[in-house]
Amino acid sequence: MKILLAISIFLFYFLNVSIAQEVIRPLTENPELINYMLPAQLKQSKQLASLPFFDDFSANQLLPSADNWTDQDVYINNSFGIGPMSLGVATFDAVDVNGYMHAAIDNKPVIADRLTSRIIDLSSYTPNDSLYLTFFYQPQGMGNSPEVNDSLILEFLTADTVIKVWYANGSDFNTFKTTVLKLPPNADDTLLFKMVHLKVDNPLFFSSSFQFRFSNYASTSLSLSLRTNCDMWNIDYVYFDANRSLSDTIFADIAFVKPPRSFIKTYSSVPWAHFDMAISKIRDDVYYNIRNNDQIKRNLSEFMLFIRNKAQSVDTFRLGLEGSMSGIEAFTNYVDFRYPWSGDNFPVRWYPADKATIEMEARLGVQASDPVENNVAFRTVVFDDYYAYDDGTAEFAYGISGDARQTAFYFETYKPDTLFGFSMYFVPNKEKYSALQNFYPRVWTSVNEKPGEKINPDEPITIIEYSEQRNQFVYIPLSQPVFVEKSFFIGWEQNEDLSINLGFDANTNTRTKRYYYINGGWFQGDEDKEGSLMLRPVFKKTIETRIADAKHSNFFSVFPNPSTGNLQISFTTEPEQGKVAIFNSLGVKVFESELEKIIYNLSHLPNGVYLVRVQTKNGSASVLKWMKH
Structure with missing residues (x-):
């Protein structure tokens, strides 16, 4: 594994803090696609498609097959579909092929993702050949629901013509599933996709340049701190062929x-050193x-x-x-x-x-x-040095807000061992850097499977740069290793109402093992937030350390603090080349400059609390709080 010099996370401020204590929100990027190497055929294929055309997106890859499609906007996955026809769905998520949100998306619906078939030569067909296109679709799935003004559309194209032939307005999944038509009537109620069955009989389409194209209209918040993968749709089982009929809606497929x-x-993974004891925990089927x-x-x-x-x-x-x-x-x-x-x-x-x-x-x-x-x-299944509930892929980002300041996650080790630290997956954001703060790794005893006594010292840490590796976990070492006999809790404590953006696996539900602390007591995870934290206890001393000790990481100071507008930076050693960036309480970068001077005029910024981040070209980085009044 490549050793990273520095890892940073962004933290965000959640709205409605007086109400919500646990908050999950959609991702702002797709970490599966960041740094994903496109297979050669996706870059080079220019072949035509032919009938029959079929794709159920069950191939084991992240992007659409180049044999069928010309673009790679959508995300092929097993995570976001609920009750699909088969393995894999194509998810429209407002994220481009590189894993980042489309830059053009704002608060008004615009076209975000497209899925365009390769050219299909229909010049030898006529309306008498009875061509039908069938597909299944679902709004939201396990992701963010499209607004009513957003939509999924289907267009038929030739070299001279573009015609919209079908569309669906956005809705949340719970509303949508009440309208799913079961075809045929005796179909079970666990298929939660809706079928669309369209006849292709317009003479304009019987061309040597025919294509069909799915597109989604998406919108998002104007606030950079609230921009997320948004207005999600899943499609599945796309089938286009001749000699079909209106009743040809059955698929002979298991x-x-x-x-x-x-x-x-219980777990998706356990330490390999504990596997001899895990044999007694093997599923019996x-x-x-x-x-x-x-x-x-x-x-x-x-x-x-x-x-x-x-x-x-x-x-x-x-x-x-x-x-x-x-x-x-x-x-x-x-x-x-x-x-x-x-x-x-x-x-x-x-x-x-x-x-x-x-x-x-x-x-x-x-x-x-x-x-x-x-x-x-x-x-x-990877057996390394950690226990894990999650499946390794985040569908959401998790945080606590309002008066909540601590989160605890229950584990039970299969054999007594020494806990050296945690692995945590912090979800990156579009702007790369956002509000930063210290937090305290915590270990608690377990009393009747609820958090008990804190058993590790107060040692704050700061994560100073995040990784863009696919679902890359960050190792957080404990300052003093903790010996655990059996059951225990791990988690964190924070001092401010800024929440760490921890990966949240919505496909593995361990809500009852998750607790947060508020008003002097521990409360089980909210019932409407089923899933698992991407937080893992590590039982082997890992040399690779990717965090900065908050007590020793500050190599500069800022003054006056508070200030009416001028900010001066003083270094404990000779100043180096690098950059200074300032973030507001929502985690939005409001100022950035080269370290060319030590006094900056920031009178244009509104009064409030800011975080000042200095990063030198040799990789050192540190963060301090600064107040403008």
């Missing part, structure tokens, strides 16, 4: 709808979610499960259940197949190593006409 879950009962999208009962010829140690590059386990998966009812969702095992016969065994990476691969034996890619599902 598919995985979720990646396989971890074989550890194989559990996978599939859906029969057909109108008839379907059989599987086989179900294959492979478990392999990636370091050894060999399968450690292969399970074949031929003939045992018959009779999957029509339109059944989330069927779970179970194969009993116990810790005694579990195929993975501990061996001497710092860590291990185990890959689970499941395959369905289906008819040859079924789409191939949605019949394979993967999960990679």
Whole structure:
């Protein structure tokens, strides 16, 4: 892993602080796409598409397939869809191919993301060939809901023509799901996407340059501190072909709808050094979610499960259940197949190593006409030096506000060990730097699975620069390691009403293990905020340190403080080249300059509390509070 010199987080001020104590908000960037290397075919492919055209976005990649699409605005993922037809959805999230929000988006709806098919030559077809385009869509999903003035549209294009043929106004998911039409009527109520089935019969479209294009209109706050991935839509199962009919809305397909879950009962990962004890915590069955999208009962010829140690590059386990998966009812969702095992016969065994990476691969034996890619599902389980509930991907950012000043997260170690620190994922923001503050890492005892006595000293830290690596966790070392026997809490305490922007995994719910402190008591996580903090206890002394000790990080001072407008910077050593930046209480950068002088006229700034950040070219950085009155 590349060692980073400095990590910073941005913190934001939440509105309605008198009401909310826990706050989650959409991301301001997509960390999965930042620094993502485009596969060569996405950069180079110029081929035409042909009929039949089908894409259910189940391929294991983050961007649309170049075989079908000409652009890469949308995000292919298994995280933001609720109840999809199969693995993977295409999410319109107002973020570009590089992971950053589109610069043109403001408080009025504008086109944000586009998903454009490759050219399809329809010149040899006529209206008598009965062409239909079918797709499924869903607003919001696990993300931010589109406003009523926002929309998802579909256009048909030729070299000479652009015609809007369909649109849907924005709504929140709860409102939308009450309007989902079940086609056919006996379909179950767990398919939470709505079908659109359009006939293509306008003579204008029977051209050698035909394309279809999905676009979303999105809007966001004018305040930079409140700009987020916004007005999200998911689409799935795009199918375009000839010789179809109005009633051709059934898909003869059995598919995985979720990646396989971890074989550890409680956690997504445990320390490899604890794995010998974790064997007793292994799930007692194989559990996978599939859906029969057909109108008839379907059989599987086989179900294959492979478990392999990636370091050894060999399968450690292969399970074949031929003939045992018959009779999957029509339109059944989330069927779970179970194969009993116990810790005694579990195929993975501990061996001497710092860590291990185990890959689970499941395959369905289906008819040859079924789409191939949605019949394979993967999960990679990493056993390193930490416990984790989260799946490694953030859907939201978490913070506490108002009178809340402490957050605690419950863990239970499988064997007594020494806790050396935490790993935390801080979500970056569009402006890269925002309001900064010290916070205190905390460890508490557990009393009846609620936070008890604080057991580590007060040692404030400051995170001074964040990473743009994909879902990169920051290691926070404890000043004094803590020995834990079994159950404990970790978290943080803060002095100000500014909240750290911690990653929040909405697909793994551990709300009941999360507490916040307010008015002299601990309260369980809010019921409407189901998910897991991306916060992990680390049980091995990690040399790589990515934080600055708040007590020793300040190499400059500011005066007068308070001031009526002039700000003077004084250095404890000879001043170096670098930059000075100033942030307001909302985390917005309001001033930036090279370190060319030591006195700055800031009389134009409104009165208030600001944070002054100095970063030198040698990588040193520090933050101080400054007041203007």
